[in-house]
Amino acid sequence: MEFSDNKAIYLQIIEYVHENILAGKWHADERVPSVRDLAVELQVNPNTVMRAYDQLQAGEILYNKRGIGLHVSADAMTLITAKNREIFLNRELPAFFRKMDLLQISPEEIMRLHKLRSED
Amino acid sequence: MEFSDNKAIYLQIIEYVHENILAGKWHADERVPSVRDLAVELQVNPNTVMRAYDQLQAGEILYNKRGIGLHVSADAMTLITAKNREIFLNRELPAFFRKMDLLQISPEEIMRLHKLRSED
């Protein structure tokens, strides 16, 4: 996996976990890779993975079985989609619409580009 | 003017200049506020303004008349809009579409929300 430079790596790892759960690769109550393993896999400092896992626990996406490891919460998928949708609809979408206005790009143009992309 | 915390001040100053030019407040070949004046106005260190002006010169949005001051380039407006559109279409739009897919939000839904907003 490659990381973008303009975003903290631990945040990109959080998104990576989100996507794995949403995509159904990591199931509810399944054990997630250990900090060490994921650090090796992503070629990243273990502290960085730790930080991402910490935050995921705080957000109740992951939970800890003592001595065994971190696991995917039962409602992880629901939580992630709910939070993502909330941010998308209330924060990103308005900004997106404002930018469309500013650049004088019509909704029809957006639709056209979206269709184009789907055909690829 | 107020600055957001999660973005470098000098970047916000660049946007401030962009907006003034796009809004037609600062015309082509017109002198922009001196480093010191803008620093006082924005309550910021002159070096910070300088840094913004530096980049604006590098991007050919501003040009220097020696000993007189910085001025708005003839094609500043064109450059700014072109760059904005380019970033929007090549960087933000693909990310936006990806997110739509992930959250399973259909283009029709987007259109509906856009229409709703317009009616406010």
Add this chain to the structure above:
Amino acid sequence: MEFSDNKAIYLQIIEYVHENILAGKWHADERVPSVRDLAVELQVNPNTVMRAYDQLQAGEILYNKRGIGLHVSADAMTLITAKNREIFLNRELPAFFRKMDLLQISPEEIMRLHKLRSED
């Protein structure tokens, strides 16, 4: 390293980096000295080194691995030589020819002097 007085130090640092890359002392994807280290080595304020590194990143000569350090781009060497040639051919050479005309120095004379030099 010594700095000339009639040229900004940060520009001389940029050239210093260019030379190290062209000379093969700093290889592609290799980490360059940290801002602080180079500042100590060159006996210069870290901000001054930062300014040079900034521009080198903007020109894609260096890239950043977050928290680890700046590294030489894969195509740094190509970029540097291409830019150098471009400046030489489009800016310096025309000025050189103009001066030859002005001083009425013939191309043959230039050739003679070049040959002389090679024999030293």
Add this chain to the structure above:
Amino acid sequence: MEFSDNKAIYLQIIEYVHENILAGKWHADERVPSVRDLAVELQVNPNTVMRAYDQLQAGEILYNKRGIGLHVSADAMTLITAKNREIFLNRELPAFFRKMDLLQISPEEIMRLHKLRSED
């Protein structure tokens, strides 16, 4: 006349005077334009013209007839060409040859480009 940004204007005015003399537009012992007139013509601050004229007097290119104005020295042309040649041969040419080596541009290539230019 247009002035380049990356060189002090007063230096560009000096060159302007040099060229006028070399081109035979301003003859020996002829009166040169007054500071005020030249300032108007070049659209420049009179102080800036003054500075150029000062330096030209110091270099004995111009001399002052009290109450009348500045005049071109009898040996202005000789002085200018001698000085220009000296700088060109001892300073610029070696730098030029060094750069040719560095960029691996052969003398033959230079000759070819010079010929090309003459044909324009």
Add this chain to the structure above:
DNA sequence: GTGGTCTAGACCACC
């Protein structure tokens, strides 16, 4: 007055 460069020193998020 103008832009431009440099230093010294502080603070930050991130790895």
Add this chain to the structure above:
DNA sequence: GTGGTCTAGACCACA
């Protein structure tokens, strides 16, 4: 440890 941002204050050449 890394880069990055900001401030305060000094100094310079140029117009």
